[in-house]
Amino acid sequence: MTLDPKSPAHHPAHHPDEALLLDYAAGSLDEPTSLVIATHLALCPDCRRVVAGHEAVGGVLLEETAPVEPAAGALAALMTLLDEPAAPPPVDASPIPSAPILPRPLRDYVGGDLGAVPWRKLISGIDVHDIVVGSAPNRFKTRLMRIKGGVAVPRHTHEGFELVMVVEGGFSDGGRHYDRGDVTCSDGEVDHSPVADADGGCVCLAVTDAPLRLTGPLMRLLNPFVKF
Amino acid sequence: MPATRALVLDGVFAFNGVMSDVPPLTALEVTVDGVARATPATPESSLDDLVVAVARNRDRAAFAALFERVAPRLKGYLMRLGAGASHADELTQEVMLLVWRRADAFDPGQARAATWIFTIARNKRIDGIRRARRPEIDPHDPALVPDRPLSADMAIESVEDAARLRTALRDLPPEQADLLRLVYFEDQPHSVIAKTLGLPLGTVKSRLRLAMDRLRRAMGETR
Incomplete structure (x- = not known):
């Protein structure tokens, strides 16, 4: 195993809580949070293995589910469908980049690799791009954030829950360092101000389920104006 | 009490035996051209053998046997998760059609057929009941970090694992077993389940982790 986070074979060191992996494997997790988990799984063979174990539990639970008799004629009807050709798979219009930064499924939701992201400036040193997840409006906000090297995200806390995964570069927060693939989860208890790595900054995927509140002395005044 | 027969654990979820209780199909042992391809199915291995027979020979008899065994469980699972009977x-028909069409992709060296069918049913219900997409990895994505090489004894989810897993599930303390089933059968993440039950989030997380640690030990691995 290599320790260089820039290497393509780098394995993440900070993982989602097991309960989130279980929600994902059971199929009970919302789509925005699932996007972060699945993107982490693309970069983390260890968590893929944990999820495979959860799916094995799902297999046993399915086998033990109280059976309900299918409608009369269900099998006969199904047998007549077996020879029908399957609908052709959707044509993948976007060519697969040779060394993508954004793993699937994130690349599909963004509509291209990192170079194609239409950033907008949030505040000095921080750009964001909101990702549309799900067809109906929901309480989640899913976005990519690009933080310039050495820039600190304004001190803030969360009313709800925030799940962040490093996509490129890294950041430090509360004495810990996060590299590509690393995940951190915070809730209302955490009042923090992450700082992007001085050499090259950081791109993160973040899902929040409630607006965050700025808590620094000056930032509190800005709260009504800065829509995070 | 026999280990695999009707036993009601709690109000959440009833065990009524397992799919493999049905005797295996003998037709499978010899194929049309007279060549024995599948080993005679034991009660434990037969679901896997049926899917393999579908993949190799487009075997309709094997598929019908698979339907008889799996479809009632799929229907029960889908209704448990909020679908009306029809x-x-x-959705059961759509899942079984995917099983027929994707049987080639089933790798008995990776997981049991029941596990593979569970993942198809789970994705179908997210699509069909919740009307949401399920973000998933693409195993062929150049950005995917490849698996670590595994030792032989860790490489597969085996039939023996499933038997041990079943026993371990029954032996879980009730407060862990109940929570685990809610996660699989209520379409609610653990954070919402914690709120619904009025339990602290930390308690729910630690119960689920303890449950999974036990089940992993049963499957012969540790995280």
């Missing part, structure tokens, strides 16, 4: 029949 919607559950529709």
